[in-house]
Amino acid sequence: MDRLIRKYADKLVRSGLAEAGTPLLGAWDVELIWNREDEMRPLIEKIFAGLHISALLFAQPAEPYRTVVDFLARTAPSGVLRPEDTETRTFLHDLPVVTTFEAEKLIQVLKKRKCAILPGRGIIACGTVSPEQAFVTFSSACFACFVKFFADVLRDVRAGSSSPAQQAAFRQAVEHLDPPAQRVSPLLRGPFRDEATVLTAMEEAGKATVDCGLVDSYFGNISCLFEDILYISQTGSSLDELQGCIDPVPLDGSSCAGITASSELSAHRAIVARGTCRTILHGHPKFSVVLSLACGEKNCEVGLKRQCHLCCPRPRRAAGVPIVPGEVGTGLHGLCHTVPPALADSRGVIVYGHGVFTAGRTDFNGALSSLLEIEKGCREEYFARL
Amino acid sequence: MNGWRGRILRINLSAGQWTVEHPDADVYARQIGGRGLAGSYLWDEASRPWDDPEMPLLFFTGPLVDTASPTSGMMTVMSRSPQTGTVGDGSFGGSLGTALKKAGWDGLVITGRARTLRGIEIEDARITLVEAAPLSGRKTPELYARLKGKGAVVLAGPAAEAGVRYANLIVDGSWAAGRNGLGLLFAAKNLKYIAVKGSTTTRVADPGALKRAQEDVQRLLSASPFLLGDLGIGRYGTAALYDLIDARRMMPTDNFRRTRFDAARGMNAHAFHKRYAPHRTGCLGCTILCKRIASDGRILPEFETLAHFSALLGNAEMETVMEANRLCIELGMDPISAAATLSCHGEIRRRHPGPREILSLLQDIGAGRGIGKALGQGAAVYAEQCGKPEAAMAVKGMELPGFDPRGAYGMALAYATSTRGGCHMRAYPISSEILRKPVATNRFTFSGKARMIKGAEDLFAAADSLTACPFVFLAASLEEYARIFTAVTGLETSADDLLSAGERIDYSERIMNFRNGFRGTDDDLPARFFEEPGTGNGHLEIPPLDRDEFLKARAVYRRIRGLDSEGRPTGEKAAELGIAWSGEIGG
Numbered sequence: 001m002d003r004l005i006r007k008y009a010d011k012l013v014r015s016g017l018a019e020a021g022t023p024l025l026g027a028w029d030v031e032l033i034w035n036r037e038d039e040m041r042p043l044i045e046k047i048f049a050g051l052h053i054s055a056l057l058f059a060q061p062a063e064p065y066r067t068v069v070d071f072l073a074r075t076a077p078s079g080v081l082r083p084e085d086t087e088t089r090t091f092l093h094d095l096p097v098v099t100t101f102e103a104e105k106l107i108q109v110l111k112k113r114k115c116a117i118l119p120g121r122g123i124i125a126c127g128t129v130s131p132e133q134a135f136v137t138f139s140s141a142c143f144a145c146f147v148k149f150f151a152d153v154l155r156d157v158r159a160g161s162s163s164p165a166q167q168a169a170f171r172q173a174v175e176h177l178d179p180p181a182q183r184v185s186p187l188l189r190g191p192f193r194d195e196a197t198v199l200t201a202m203e204e205a206g207k208a209t210v211d212c213g214l215v216d217s218y219f220g221n222i223s224c225l226f227e228d229i230l231y232i233s234q235t236g237s238s239l240d241e242l243q244g245c246i247d248p249v250p251l252d253g254s255s256c257a258g259i260t261a262s263s264e265l266s267a268h269r270a271i272v273a274r275g276t277c278r279t280i281l282h283g284h285p286k287f288s289v290v291l292s293l294a295c296g297e298k299n300c301e302v303g304l305k306r307q308c309h310l311c312c313p314r315p316r317r318a319a320g321v322p323i324v325p326g327e328v329g330t331g332l333h334g335l336c337h338t339v340p341p342a343l344a345d346s347r348g349v350i351v352y353g354h355g356v357f358t359a360g361r362t363d364f365n366g367a368l369s370s371l372l373e374i375e376k377g378c379r380e381e382y383f384a385r386l
Numbered sequence: 387m388n389g390w391r392g393r394i395l396r397i398n399l400s401a402g403q404w405t406v407e408h409p410d411a412d413v414y415a416r417q418i419g420g421r422g423l424a425g426s427y428l429w430d431e432a433s434r435p436w437d438d439p440e441m442p443l444l445f446f447t448g449p450l451v452d453t454a455s456p457t458s459g460m461m462t463v464m465s466r467s468p469q470t471g472t473v474g475d476g477s478f479g480g481s482l483g484t485a486l487k488k489a490g491w492d493g494l495v496i497t498g499r500a501r502t503l504r505g506i507e508i509e510d511a512r513i514t515l516v517e518a519a520p521l522s523g524r525k526t527p528e529l530y531a532r533l534k535g536k537g538a539v540v541l542a543g544p545a546a547e548a549g550v551r552y553a554n555l556i557v558d559g560s561w562a563a564g565r566n567g568l569g570l571l572f573a574a575k576n577l578k579y580i581a582v583k584g585s586t587t588t589r590v591a592d593p594g595a596l597k598r599a600q601e602d603v604q605r606l607l608s609a610s611p612f613l614l615g616d617l618g619i620g621r622y623g624t625a626a627l628y629d630l631i632d633a634r635r636m637m638p639t640d641n642f643r644r645t646r647f648d649a650a651r652g653m654n655a656h657a658f659h660k661r662y663a664p665h666r667t668g669c670l671g672c673t674i675l676c677k678r679i680a681s682d683g684r685i686l687p688e689f690e691t692l693a694h695f696s697a698l699l700g701n702a703e704m705e706t707v708m709e710a711n712r713l714c715i716e717l718g719m720d721p722i723s724a725a726a727t728l729s730c731h732g733e734i735r736r737r738h739p740g741p742r743e744i745l746s747l748l749q750d751i752g753a754g755r756g757i758g759k760a761l762g763q764g765a766a767v768y769a770e771q772c773g774k775p776e777a778a779m780a781v782k783g784m785e786l787p788g789f790d791p792r793g794a795y796g797m798a799l800a801y802a803t804s805t806r807g808g809c810h811m812r813a814y815p816i817s818s819e820i821l822r823k824p825v826a827t828n829r830f831t832f833s834g835k836a837r838m839i840k841g842a843e844d845l846f847a848a849a850d851s852l853t854a855c856p857f858v859f860l861a862a863s864l865e866e867y868a869r870i871f872t873a874v875t876g877l878e879t880s881a882d883d884l885l886s887a888g889e890r891i892d893y894s895e896r897i898m899n900f901r902n903g904f905r906g907t908d909d910d911l912p913a914r915f916f917e918e919p920g921t922g923n924g925h926l927e928i929p930p931l932d933r934d935e936f937l938k939a940r941a942v943y944r945r946i947r948g949l950d951s952e953g954r955p956t957g958e959k960a961a962e963l964g965i966a967w968s969g970e971i972g973g
Contacts, residue, residue: 001834028837030942052844052885054837090605093865111882112865129818129838130825138764235611236822254656256617257629260822267617330615332609345612347448 001130005055008135009035016178016213017142018061023059027131043103047124050107055127063176064143068149071169073097073119081117083141083144084293086354087284088215090311093140100197115141136217143216146286147353149173151293152380155307157386158296180376181212181317183368190278190362199224199246204279206239214283214371215239220355221262222364225278228252232261232268239283263329264338267357271343277359281367284355285375287382291318292352294385309333309352316332319377321348321356328354348374388591389449389875390414390437394427395491400439400498400577402877405515407495409752414879417963419448419492422851422891424464425898427446427691428473432898436466436474436806438677439499445486445580446494448853449625452588454596455870456862457486457855459670463540465954467566468554468574469723469764470550470807471566471902473895474566477785477811479669480557488584499578500576507536508582511922518578523547525716529579530559537583548754551724552785556715560685562676564720565784567764568699588918589878599625603862604673610861614822615676619817619857620666624689626823627788631693634820634829635921636793639697639784640777641729642912644930645790645920646917647697653704659687659701661704672855680708687711690810693788694725698865699738706741710748712904717752723764724748726785728779730765731757733777741854748900779935782904790930791911792920794819796827796835802838802909803804803947811856822867823860832939840946841885848888890963897967898956906953909940914920 009025013016014219024044026034032048034041037384040058048056061069072081081095086096095108098116106124109116114137115125123141127133153170156162162170172201187208190202206222218238224231226326230249235247249258249265251273258265268280280340295316297303302311308331309325316323322342326335335351342349347370387803388423394407409423415586417423427946434441434605443465450458462481467474484496489510496506505516521529523666526543533539538558546553553569554562572578582877590596607613614620619627632650639647647653658664659678664686676970678686683946687695687707691714695707714721732738739747750758760768765785779786782808790797804812815838818910827838845864846896849856864881871879916936920928944951948959 004834027834029834032835052841052882052889054834075695090609092604108880112868114865128824130827130834132825136825214779234822236826253617254654255629255651256622256626256655257633259612259615259617259630260820261611261617261641263610263611263615275552283579316722328609329611329855331604332875335607352582 001027002033004131005035005223011135011268012059015138016140017065018059018064021056025057025131026136028053030182039252043101043240046103046109047106050103051110051126053128055134056124057126057131058122058124059138059139060122061142063366064173064362065146067169067173067176069117069142069145070119071124071166072145073117080146081148084353085144085147085150085289086309086351087140087329088144089353092140093263094136095144101184102360117141120299127340129383132201140216144286145295147289150287150290154294154382154385159206161202178213180379181214181372183208183212184374187364187368189365190225192226192363195226199223199366201244202231202233202246205368206233208272208368209268209281209283209371212372214285214375216284218258220281220283221264221268222282223268223272223280227271230269230272232258232265234260235262252309256340264335266334267339268332270336270340271357271359274344277361279360279362279364280357281359281364281371282355282357283371285378288318288350288375289353291378292350292354293380297355312352318350319374319381321350321374323350323352324370325352326354350374387411388589389453390419390586391487391492391588392489393491394493394495394961395508395513396495396497398498399496399500399504399515399577402500410490410558414449416887417891418848418887419441420446420460420462420851421464421847422887423471424462424475425756425891425894427493427889428464428466428547429894429898432466432473433901434466436571436881439575440572441466443496443568443571443575444493447483447487448851449875450491450852450870451483453590453855454600455671455874456607457669457672457674458853459797460853460855461486461674461824462853463555463563463568463570464852466569466902467568467806468570469567472782472806472904472955473805476563476565476568477853477856478557478561478563479672479855480561481670482538482582483853484539484670485582485584487588487686488513488586489582490584490586494580496575496577498575503576503578503649505579506577508580509537510583510585514553515609516675521578523578527529527559527717530556533579533581534559537855539548539579539581541579542569542577544716544717544753545719545752545762546570546573546819548752550719550754551764551767553860554714554929556609556721558716560715562715565722565809567720569718589873589967592868595873595907598872599866599873603858603866603870606861606866607673610823612823613857619676620674620807622655623676623686623690624661625658625687625771626808627689628692629653631789632712634793635696635923635926636790637693638678638737638779638790639707639921640700641698641733641777641940642786642790643791645916649702650697653696653702653707658704662686662687662708668853673857674833674857675773684712685715687882691721694729695744698729699732701741701744706744709745713748713752715743717748720751722787723785724751726779727765727768728770730777730779734769734772734774744959760797764876770942776883776913781911782908784808789816790920791915792931794829795832795931796829796839798911798915799832799835799943800842801945802911803843805892805899813839814856815839815842817827817842822927823861824863825850832935836939836943836946840943843892844885844888846888847891848884851887851891852970874905890965893955893959893963894965896949896964897960901971906944906949909953911936
């Protein structure tokens with residue numbers, strides 16, 4: 001357990017979500033253990049004692065998350081943030097804001113939700129089984145706030161309703177944006193000759209995707225078709241730690257051993273079934289997701305019903321690639337129905353509020369390049385639209 | 387009242403009379419329903435012998451049943467287990483729970499013993515005790531065909547009448563309420579069946595909020611590879627687990643002497659689908675639909691049944707598994723226990739039964755005939771009688787299901803600490819150890835597992851009380867179900883409040899078991915798991931469990947659970963949880 005809390009505290013820093021030395025992460029093992037000393041610990045321990053949880057993380061997000069989280073939290077109309085991205089919609093539902101740092105108040109909120117935002121102080125997130133859950137929730141909250149903030153700014157600026165406070169927060173956040181990522185060294189070249197090389201190539205590409213910041217937390221998925229077996233990352237796996245987390249799925253369906261495969265297995269299978277590509281990469285690059293939410297259509301029936309993520313009827317594009325609706329997985333409105341046909345004629349596809357799918361013919365070089373280019377293009381387009 | 391109906395039907399078969407009880411609202415709020423509410427009715431009677439006429443047999447629904455709540459067509463049956471002597475309960479699907487709610491009842495308490503074999507027929511408030519002597523000895527399909535016009539039906543098969551310790555109850559002809567031998571309670575009460583028909587509707591406090599919460603759960607179900615993925619149980623039934631469990635080298639094989647089955651590839655869900663062309667079905671109100679019916683009408687085996695009637699017995703014939711499953715349903719007995727007992731028998735006589743013998747022995751067990759009489763007592767009793775207790779792969783007298791604990795250490799702890807014996811559904815730790823939900827955990831360590839198992843036991847106690855399908859909690863969580871509970875009942879609650887209720891329900895069961903003589907030493911595994919390795923493959927070894935590490939984890943579990951160092955419940959913890967128990971064995 002000690003190893004786990006150190007791992008995820010470090011990962012927060014390495015992924016730019018928190019400043020070094022600031023995350024406070026505790027978990028129950030035999031005893032309650034912490035990654036470091038902190039004067040806040042007595043108060044946080046009270047929260048621990050009031051909840052059926054196994055891990056708790058409290059940290060001030062690093063910039064630019066700090067600015068956007070604080071701005072949104074301070075201006076949340078009813079004490080709750082409701083970002084429109086897929087991760088929030090599916091897993092977090094909403095982000096409660098708590099203005100007083102009191103154990104009892106936080107306990108009441110965390111009894112119902114996985115995290116809470118404390119304006120000016122940070123985000124507190126819990127896990128029921130492992131510190132990893134607290135890390136993921138913290139990271140997803142940062143991602144959701146980033147996407148919401150930049151999407152709100154674009155909407156408000158174009159509508160002429162952006163407030164001075166929003167403008168100030170925007171300028172401050174933009175100052176802290178990293179430059180667009182670039183891939184320097186090439187990935188393993190295909191075609192791959194054996195299973196071992198396939199696995200190595202996937203691990204390498206997954207790590208590169210995370211290193212380039214093209215993900216939320218470490219989520220995304222990746223696959224490679226080799227001899228009628230689709231090798232695909234497992235559900236909930238870290239793209240930067242794929243060793244031992246790749247499932248072989250025979251395309252003829254003769255084995256269910258891949259029941260732990262990514263929730264997007266259906267989409268990956270449908271894409272490779274078209275026969276034009278053997279590698280697929282799916283990440284959650286931020287500006288691609290932000291632009292996917294930016295729609296100027298007025299009086300759209302689907303929009304008014306807030307069902308854009310399910311069935312947006314308009315042919316929309318950003319950075320030259322299509323934006324399609326679709327939810328995670330295999331439901332009626334699952335992205336497995338929208339992404340494969342859209343990807344047939346494009347170097348990539350953006351899924352509304354979610355992320356980007358790209359594909360390659362024999363290896364991951366093209367797929368990663370496309371992912372980078374789409375995100376870079378969306379970023380440029382975002383600022384151009386402003 | 388929203389959610390609940392506010393009425394419990396109490397039937398005394400000795401007197402042939404029934405009464406109606408109206409529990410206080412705070413009893414409902416505290417015990418929820420299902421396993422929790424049934425447990426509260428068992429509490430005062432739990433130390434009676436299972437065949438004492440006054441021992442209650444309890445059928446309880448939950449507040450979500452008969453509403454639009456996802457996967458809420460479940461209910462609970464509970465009594466003292468004839469097989470283990472522990473609290474005995476089963477959560478089962480079908481339409482009985484919905485029918486009982488529609489008839490206006492939250493639960494059914496059956497006591498006494500009828501003078502002749504009876505059936506209970508419930509149609510809304512009309513209760514009829516029906517002569518059932520002509521139905522004695524009939525097989526369950528024949529019985530169900532005769533009774534299904536009367537509504538939802540739960541019945542006991544010939545195995546119960548033959549005294550099989552793992553006799554099941556069969557619901558709607560195909561669902562089993564199993565694993566504790568509660569079918570024997572029907573025999574003890576001279577009861578053959580219960581049929582229920584209802585025509586009223588359960589009220590929901592806030593239908594709009596329920597719809598929103600239901601959509602949130604459905605979104606999570608669609609995002610779950612295990613539930614609704616291409617290879618998930620919504621596509622292949624629970625047999626979808628077969629390949630994975632074998633690949634992870636934790637398939638119980640040859641009575642748990644090995645952990646990989648050489649013939650697995652030809653016996654998997656895909657092979658069964660190809661050969662038997664099944665269609666999907668499931669419990670009322672469920673969108674997962676994990677049950678499979680073959681084109682010839684037979685039911686495809688669940689994962690545990692498939693695993694035990696193939697790998698555990700060294701059987702590579704699919705048709706034998708299909709027939710064994712059919713026989714267990716037809717005779718009304720638990721397939722996991724039946725197969726594990728046959729496997730134990732095979733080990734003792736040093737030869738597993740072949741395909742034909744498997745089927746003939748099952749018929750002997752169901753009829754209480756020849757060696758079947760002894761095998762019908764379960765692996766633990768049978769092995770003891772043979773002077774080979776070590777051959778019984780059981781915990782607290784209940785045979786272990788299809789997950790070898792050497793391949794998942796949380797499962798090892800969960801088997802040991804389960805309040806109803808060797809059960810995988812009390813904590814379902816393969817959720818994180820194998821299926822990576824809600825987060826992947828290292829399956830080869832005890833570190834952190836004590837808290838994980840305790841938390842999961844509380845969660846599933848709450849789920850069994852709500853009563854929602856346990857599988858849904860591999861995608862959704864109590865966070866979503868708390869909103870559903872509030873939308874249905876109008877009572878404010880949270881995930882954490884429901885976990886508190888689950889903790890209280892679990893602890894109450896531990897107290898009842900303690901009062902019935904169970905001690906911390908019963909929370910243990912068969913010695914084989916500590917002495918013999920599983921089947922590795924050169925890259926991955928499956929060593930025996932480290933006894934010291936297991937005992938350390940069990941000690942941590944006791945501390946977290948609020949038991950004393952010997953594993954006994956304490957009056958202090960009971961008071962903390964609001965359980966009225968002084969710590970006395972008889973109290």
